[in-house]
Amino acid sequence: MSSLPGARPDRPDASSPDGAGTGVQVGLRRLRAHVFTSTSPVWIFLALVVIVAVFGVMRPGQFLSSFDIKTIFINASVALMLSVGMTFVIITAGIDLSVGSVLVISGVLAAKVMIAVGGGAAHATTAGWGPILAGLAVGLVVGVGWGAFNGVLVALLEIPPLIVTLGSFGMALGLADVITGGVDVAGVPAKLNATIGSGQIGPFPWLVVIAAVVTAVLGLVLHLTRFGRYTYAIGSNAEAARRAGINVNWHLIKVYSLAGLLSGLGGILSLAYFTTTTISGHVTDNLTAISAVVIGGTSLFGGSGTMFGTVVGVFIPVVLASGLVIVGVQSFWQQVVIGAILILAVYFDQLRRRTRSRR
Amino acid sequence: MVSGNGEPILEAREIVKTFGHVQALRGANFSAYTGEVVALIGDNGAGKSTLIKAISGVARPDGGEILFEGRVVDIPSPSAAQSLGIETVYQDLSLAPDLDGAANIYLGRELVRPGLLGRLGVLDKHAMREGAVKAFSELGVAIEDPDATVAYLSGGQRQGVAVARSASWASKVIIMDEPTAALGVVQSARVLDVIRQVRERGLAVVLISHNMPEVLQVADRIEVLRLGRRVATIARADATLESLVGAMTGALELEEQP
Numbered sequence: 247m248s249s250l251p252g253a254r255p256d257r258p259d260a261s262s263p264d265g266a267g268t269g270v271q272v273g274l275r276r277l278r279a280h281v282f283t284s285t286s287p288v289w290i291f292l293a294l295v296v297i298v299a300v301f302g303v304m305r306p307g308q309f310l311s312s313f314d315i316k317t318i319f320i321n322a323s324v325a326l327m328l329s330v331g332m333t334f335v336i337i338t339a340g341i342d343l344s345v346g347s348v349l350v351i352s353g354v355l356a357a358k359v360m361i362a363v364g365g366g367a368a369h370a371t372t373a374g375w376g377p378i379l380a381g382l383a384v385g386l387v388v389g390v391g392w393g394a395f396n397g398v399l400v401a402l403l404e405i406p407p408l409i410v411t412l413g414s415f416g417m418a419l420g421l422a423d424v425i426t427g428g429v430d431v432a433g434v435p436a437k438l439n440a441t442i443g444s445g446q447i448g449p450f451p452w453l454v455v456i457a458a459v460v461t462a463v464l465g466l467v468l469h470l471t472r473f474g475r476y477t478y479a480i481g482s483n484a485e486a487a488r489r490a491g492i493n494v495n496w497h498l499i500k501v502y503s504l505a506g507l508l509s510g511l512g513g514i515l516s517l518a519y520f521t522t523t524t525i526s527g528h529v530t531d532n533l534t535a536i537s538a539v540v541i542g543g544t545s546l547f548g549g550s551g552t553m554f555g556t557v558v559g560v561f562i563p564v565v566l567a568s569g570l571v572i573v574g575v576q577s578f579w580q581q582v583v584i585g586a587i588l589i590l591a592v593y594f595d596q597l598r599r600r601t602r603s604r605r
Numbered sequence: 606m607v608s609g610n611g612e613p614i615l616e617a618r619e620i621v622k623t624f625g626h627v628q629a630l631r632g633a634n635f636s637a638y639t640g641e642v643v644a645l646i647g648d649n650g651a652g653k654s655t656l657i658k659a660i661s662g663v664a665r666p667d668g669g670e671i672l673f674e675g676r677v678v679d680i681p682s683p684s685a686a687q688s689l690g691i692e693t694v695y696q697d698l699s700l701a702p703d704l705d706g707a708a709n710i711y712l713g714r715e716l717v718r719p720g721l722l723g724r725l726g727v728l729d730k731h732a733m734r735e736g737a738v739k740a741f742s743e744l745g746v747a748i749e750d751p752d753a754t755v756a757y758l759s760g761g762q763r764q765g766v767a768v769a770r771s772a773s774w775a776s777k778v779i780i781m782d783e784p785t786a787a788l789g790v791v792q793s794a795r796v797l798d799v800i801r802q803v804r805e806r807g808l809a810v811v812l813i814s815h816n817m818p819e820v821l822q823v824a825d826r827i828e829v830l831r832l833g834r835r836v837a838t839i840a841r842a843d844a845t846l847e848s849l850v851g852a853m854t855g856a857l858e859l860e861e862q863p
Contacts, residue, residue, distance in 0.1 A: 471726040472715050475704075479712055482701035489699050490713030491684055549703030550754075602702075602756040 287543040287555030290591070294558050294565065301569035308572050316451060320519070322564045323457035324349075326557065327512040328535040329542075330464050331393075331505030333556045336539050337468075338501050339481040339548025340400060340407040345509045346531030347418035348392045353513030353523045354422045356385030357431040364435055373435040381434070385517075386510045392418055393506015397499035415532065422525055432522035443518035453515055460511065464504075465553030477501060481548025537584060538563070541591045547599070562587065612675055614639045614809050615660065615691070615778050621668035622655050629655040631833040632669065637778060637809040642800060644812045644820040647830035648853050653813050656830065657780055660811075661693040662686035674777075690777035694767050694784055702756035706748055707737035709755055710770045740769045744802045747795075761792025765799060772803050779803055780811040785819060797823045817849055829853055 301309040308314060328345045335342045360381030364373030392414060399410040442452045468474040476497050479487040488494050517523060542559030544551025567580045613636035622630040630652045637643045647653050658664035660671060662680040670677050673689055680686050686693070700709045711733045717723035734751055741748050746765030748758065755763055764784055771779050781800065785793035793816075800823055804810050814820050820827060827844055829837040829852040837852035851857030 470728060470730075472717065472728060473726055475708065475712075475715060475728060478704060479701045479708075482703035483699070486699040486701050486709075486712065489683060489695070491687075492713050545703075549701065602754075 287552055287558055289594075290541060290543060290555060290562070290587075291558050293587070294562050297562065297565055297569065301565070301573065305572050309569060314568060314572070316454075318561070318564050318568050319454045320451055321568075322560050323453040324512045324516050324519075325531070325534055325538065325564070326457045326461055326560045327508045327515065328531055329538040329556050329560050330461050330553065331508035332535040332539045333542075333544055333551055333553060334464075334468065334477055334501045335407070335505050336536070336544050336546060337477050337481045337548055337551045338498060339484075339546075340498070340502070341411060341536065341546075342396065342502065342505050343408065343411040343532045344392065344396060344414040344418055345505065345512075345535055346528035347415045347422070348389055348506055348509035349513040349516065349531060350523065350525050350528050351392070351418045351422040351425075351513075352385040352388045352510035353517040354426055354431055354525065355388050356381040356514055357434050357517055357523055358425070359384040360434050360438070361431070367433050370433055371436050374437065378435050378438050381438075382514055385514045386507060389506045389508070389510020389513065390503050391506065393503040393509070394499060396506065397502030400502060401495035401498035411532075419525075419529075422523075426523070426525065428525070430523045430525055434517060434521055436521075438518045439521045441518075442515065443521065453519060456511075456515065460508070461553065461557060465557075468553050473497075473500075478549055481550075483549075534563070537588050540595075541584075541587055543591065543595075545595050545599075546592065547595075613637055613672075614674055615811075616672040617656065617660060617669065618672065619669040620656060620659055620666045620671070622652075622659060622664065622666050629833055630659070630666070630669075633830060633833055634835045635660075635828060637811050638826075639777070639809050640804060640807050641825040642804050642810040642812055642823055644814060644824035644827045645830065646814060646817070646820060646827060646849060646853060651830040651853070652833040653830055654782070655833075657693070657782060657811070657813060660686070661691060661780055687774065690775055691780065692771035692775035692778075693780040694764075694771045694782065696782040696786060700755050700763060700767055700770075703754055705752050705754050706741070706758075706766045706769075707733045707751060709766055710737045710740060710773055712770075714774070736773070737769070740773045741765070744769050744772060744799045745795075746799060759792065760788050761795050764788060764792070764796050768796065768799050768803070772799075772806070772808070775803075775808055778809045778811065780813075782813045783815065784812070785814070785816065793819065817846055820844075820849070821846065831855055 328349065332342055332345060360373065360377045361367055361370040363380045364370035364377035370377065396410050396414055399405050400407045442456070445452045447455050468477065476487065476492050479490070479492065480494055480497060484494055538559035539551070539556050540546060540559070541562060542552070542555030542557070544555060563580060563584045566583055567577050570577045570579055615637040617633065617635040619632040619634065620630045621628070621632060633652055633656055635645065635656055645653050645656070655664065659666045660680065662683045662685050665681060671680060672678065678689065680689070683693070701712060704712070707730070716729040716732050718727045718729045738751050741751070744765070746762065746769055748762055748765065755766055758766065768781070768784065784800070785796050788796060797819065800810055800812065812820070812824060821841070821844060825841055827839045827841070827849065828835055829839070829849065831853060836855070837857070839848060839852070848857060
């Protein structure tokens with residue numbers, strides 16, 4: 247202790263009542279801190295490795311075949327987009343229940359625009375890049391718009407995010423139904439599916455490449471930049487951030503807009519893959535994304551979490567679902583297992599908070 | 606001690622502040638000199654917090670003037686105070702518990718990498734960590750693991766981070782509102798050491814405290830507020846527990862009232 251910088255030799259024992267103690271104690275405390283730090287997603291990553299290993303051993307030929315791995319990654323892509331945005335939101339101590347609905351309305355409007363610009367339902371399937379890009383742009387803008395709407399209500403009107411996004415969850419889905427009459431919009435340009443939807447760049451599907459690049463970039467933004475630092479600071483102590491001169495409201499609007507943008511991107515990826523909107527298929531997307539983020543070690547109380555954890559949290563349910571089907575177990579078990587893991591993850595977060603507040 | 610040399614770096618004259626029917630400050634005076642610890646004491650409701658809020662830009666006074674380095678200044682916001690070189694350590698700490706010490710010290714003033722990366726907002730974590738370690742060691746704040754999140758530090762260490770944060774940015778005046786209120790005996794002693802360190806750097810330290818023995822221990826000069834007015838200015842040499850309590854309660858009036 248006394249050899250460390252900052253320690254003062256004239257009071258060698260002064261630090262003991264602070265709980266610093268001997269080197270061994272410091273080491274133990276640090277180890278304990280790491281084990282209970284839910285920001286270190288080591289445990290949950292190990293769980294994923296175990297799951298993969300078990301299925302790999304049970305059905306080596308099938309589970310580890312490139313087809314199944316590809317399916318797993320494709321299935322994870324859209325969920326990953328929503329979960330990446332959700333990670334930022336939850337780190338600010340917020341929540342976004344609207345992601346699935348924003349995905350739907352972005353997809354619906356993107357499809358409508360592609361068809362309209364592409365010359366109507368009769369010609370749109372053969373349309374080229376012009377209509378496709380117009381539709382993509384609209385989808386992304388709609389996503390950002392909904393996100394910004396959420397952010398303004400949360401930050402400026404100070405309505406709890408749970409309520410704001412529950413409201414916009416219903417509004418976005420309702421509007422999508424109003425626009426479409428509840429019937430999915432099909433007939434988007436075939437080129438969209440041929441490229442983004444099912445095309446490949448080398449051995450990698452477009453969907454997976456887009457999702458991977460977006461996740462990696464935003465992971466770097468979260469962990470290395472000022473934007474990320476402010477996200478953590480606001481979730482940890484918004485008042486401290488405010489007193490430090492951070493424009494908390496503006497930052498929150500940006501974070502919710504980012505979540506909206508990613509929902510819009512998810513809507514586009516989904517539209518490209520299925521070649522139709524899937525209006526009724528995203529009611530529980532919000533819960534899927536929240537589970538993934540929380541399982542990945544991000545605290546619902548804000549202030550801590552990692553992008554890597556979220557990626558692992560997205561893959562665990564997807565891998566479980568694929569694996570259970572392959573080994574011939576009812577895939578409903580996946581929901582049971584994920585529910586249990588979710589509860590466990592939050593329990594560990596509580597333990598972590600308790601250990602630290604005891605000091 | 607350099608206290609009392611020449612003109613004060615910070616001076617409040619005849620400050621008036623009213624909240625509804627309550628007159629929190631009725632022409633309060635206050636002064637702080639470079640290189641001294643001045644304690645601001647007073648009973649509950651004497652106006653200490655209000656006076657500090659006026660100086661740190663949190664609440665604007667209704668009357669009177671604030672002089673900084675001899676000039677009349679307007680301090681409309683906390684950032685205006687900060688740009689003058691006045692930093693405040695708030696009673697409730699204002700740290701982000703999930704961030705480490707360096708992140709807290711540089712919160713809102715992050716260092717970024719040079720060049721393109723910096724323009725993209727990429728943080729220079731290494732430089733900030735070094736700066737934090739330097740700030741801690743200069744102030745004698747014992748933090749064995751600068752990467753530990755503040756939540757895992759003890760109360761005294763947390764207070765150390767908060768003080769180091771303010772001391773790192775304050776160039777002229779540092780205001781500490783009850784910095785030891787939540788601390789044990791040993792931790793309080795360490796914070797007092799840190800306060801002395803800050804004074805040795807040539808800053809003016811304004812200490813608000815309820816703890817009279819502590820005030821007698823660390824302050825060079827004591828200003829006493831009562832009912833929204835300064836009623837006494839006492840040099841440490843002349844201060845006793847009795848004189849402080851007497852001035853606070855009104856049994857003893859040392860300053861002529863207008």
